[in-house]
């Protein structure tokens with residue numbers, strides 16, 4: 320018998336001797352009978368002792384089974400608790416990682432949002448175009464010299480705001496046809512003309528690359544194109560090309 324088992328047996332109320340083997344127990348009874356001497360011990364008494372011994376052995380066996388069950392249960396409980404603790408630790412780590420990941424993602428989203436909403440970022444107004452007229456050109460096509468740059472593109476091509484700004488006009492504008500004006504943070508306005516349709520409303524904030532309308536040939540126009548103007552402070556037009564280069568690093 321191991322010390323642990325003995326301790327367990329003691330703990331549940333069985334003495335060490337009660338766990339003796341049947342042979343040992345019988346010897347003890349016989350020894351007791353001998354020590355009493357001279358047949359003082361009747362057969363009846365011997366039977367009674369043996370019966371009691373037998374009962375003790377039986378209860379010992381029950382106790383043993385019970386102790387083992389308790390031990391197994393305790394072991395299973397410990398294993399269960401260890402597993403639960405491990406699972407909880409894994410769960411906590413997963414949670415921690417998820418939180419860190421969400422935080423990193425939020426930071427990236429914020430950085431992207433900051434870039435997207437930057438007042439100085441620029442996007443080209445059209446993805447595909449061909450320059451058909453430059454600023455300052457004279458001739459019969461214009462009442463005075465040409466006030467902007469013409470970018471020919473297929474009808475319906477998306478026109479995008481070159482920079483962040485506020486839509487200050489989205490209306491029909493005579494010779495300009497359907498026109499959108501965007502005022503940028505430094506007060507410069509960019510005008511998008513001859514559109515087939517608008518996609519913005521007055522007061523709306525647009526960011527660089529946001530669609531403001533589509534290429535058309537409305538107003539004084541001979542074919543689908545974007546007549547693009549740049550007007551510092553909303554005043555007289557300037558040549559869009561150096562402005563695009565200096566403000567946007569764009570060389571259309």
Ligand SMILES: [Zn+2]
Nearest residue numbers: 467468469546
């Ligand atoms: Zn033009």
